[in-house]
Amino acid sequence: RKEVEQDPGPFNVPEGATVAFNCTYSNSASQSFFWYRQDCRKEPKLLMSVYSSGNEDGRFTAQLNRASQYISLLIRDSKLSDSATYLCVVNNAGFQKLVFGTGTRLLVSP
Amino acid sequence: DAGVIQSPRHEVTEMGQEVTLRCKPISGHDYLFWYRQTMMRGLELLIYFNNNVPIDDSGMPEDRFSAKMPNASFSTLKIQPSEPRDSAVYFCASIGGGGGAYNEQFFGPGTRLTVL
Numbered sequence: 560r561k562e563v564e565q566d567p568g569p570f571n572v573p574e575g576a577t578v579a580f581n582c583t584y585s586n587s588a589s590q591s592f593f594w595y596r597q598d599c600r601k602e603p604k605l606l607m608s609v610y611s612s613g614n615e616d617g618r619f620t621a622q623l624n625r626a627s628q629y630i631s632l633l634i635r636d637s638k639l640s641d642s643a644t645y646l647c648v649v650n651n652a653g654f655q656k657l658v659f660g661t662g663t664r665l666l667v668s669p
Numbered sequence: 670d671a672g673v674i675q676s677p678r679h680e681v682t683e684m685g686q687e688v689t690l691r692c693k694p695i696s697g698h699d700y701l702f703w704y705r706q707t708m709m710r711g712l713e714l715l716i717y718f719n720n721n722v723p724i725d726d727s728g729m730p731e732d733r734f735s736a737k738m739p740n741a742s743f744s745t746l747k748i749q750p751s752e753p754r755d756s757a758v759y760f761c762a763s764i765g766g767g768g769g770a771y772n773e774q775f776f777g778p779g780t781r782l783t784v785l
Contacts, residue, residue, distance in 0.1 A: 591771050602760055602776035603712065646712070655700050655764060656725065657774060661711035 560585055565647050565660035572667055576637045580663045582647030583629045592623055593648040594632050597662065603646055606632075637667045671695070673777035675761050681783045687749040690780045692761030693742055700764040702774065703736055703746050707757045718744065751784045758782070 565582045572578045584592075592609040607614065609621040609630050620633040630647055647660035674693040682688055694701045702717040716726040721738045729736070733752070738744040748755055761777045 602778055604776070605773045608771050655702075655717060655719070656714055657702075658714075659712040 561660075562586060562658045563647055563649050563660040565663045567661060567663060569664040569666050572637050572665070574637055574639060574667055574669055576667075577633065577635045578637055578665065579634075580632045580645055580647075580665075581629055582631070582660055582663075583627075584647075584649045584658075585628070586649065586651060587625075587628060589628075589649045589651050591650040592630050593650070593657075594619075594621060594630075595646040595648050595659070597644045597646055599643075603659075606645070634665075637665075639667050639669065641665060642667045673761055673763055673775055675759075675777035675780050677780060678778060679781045679783075681785065682751055683785050684752055685750045686784075687747065688751045688755075688782060688784075690746040690759050690761075690782070692744045692746070692777060694744070694761070694763035695765065695775055696742065698763035698765035698775075699741075701738060701744050702762040702764075703744070704760040704762065704776075705757045706760060706779075712760070715746070748782075751782075753784045756782055756784050 563584050570578055594606040595603040596606040597603040607616050607621050609623045613622045618635045622631045644662040644664045646662045649658045676691045699720050703715040704712050706712045715728045716736045717724055718738045736746045758779045758781050760779045762774045764772045764774050766772045
């Protein structure tokens with residue numbers, strides 16, 4: 560079983576739609592969680608950290624469910640520029656190692 | 670402020686040749702990471718350094734791979750001899766601020782390696 564699992568997609572949505580991605584992780588001792596965004600042929604960049612209480616940044620909302628060991632990302636009012644691959648990332652306690660999911664591809668169309 | 674710098678951006682070589690990838694982390698960052706990304710396996714951590722010292726190299730696939738960090742501003746990843754299955758994008762990343770749990774990892778633009 561992979562340490563971080565994501566639906567690879569692609570998710571095809573029209574502009575303005577709301578879309579949600581989920582991710583599950585296997586290590587119950589994991590302490591910190593992130594969503595990174597990767598554009599085609601570019602490097603990954605931090606989109607947002609995911610805290611236990613959940614957090615929101617504009618159109619983006621991230622949630623963490625420790626009991627079920629999953630992380631979610633909600634994107635409201637999708638823009639064409641949101642088209643990218645979204646990587647779910649887990650950092651294990653006491654280590655700087657990041658474990659990346661293989662990503663969920665989002666395509667937003669006009 | 671310059672980000673993580675990697676060179677070369679693209680490398681095409683023949684099987685059996687030595688390949689050296691280079692990375693300059695963000696100034697003041699004390700952690701440096703090397704990753705490999707392929708379509709099949711996604712982004713995998715190969716090795717990381719703290720204050721120029723290798724901390725975990727468990728992701729290095731085999732003895733053909735080696736990495737060094739001679740000083741705080743430079744690291745290399747070497748593949749010798751290279752094989753076609755080494756074809757991938759290799760990213761370098763760095764973290765500052767003592768490497769806190771929620772500190773952002775900054776990635777370089779990557780080196781796209783093709784081994785023929």
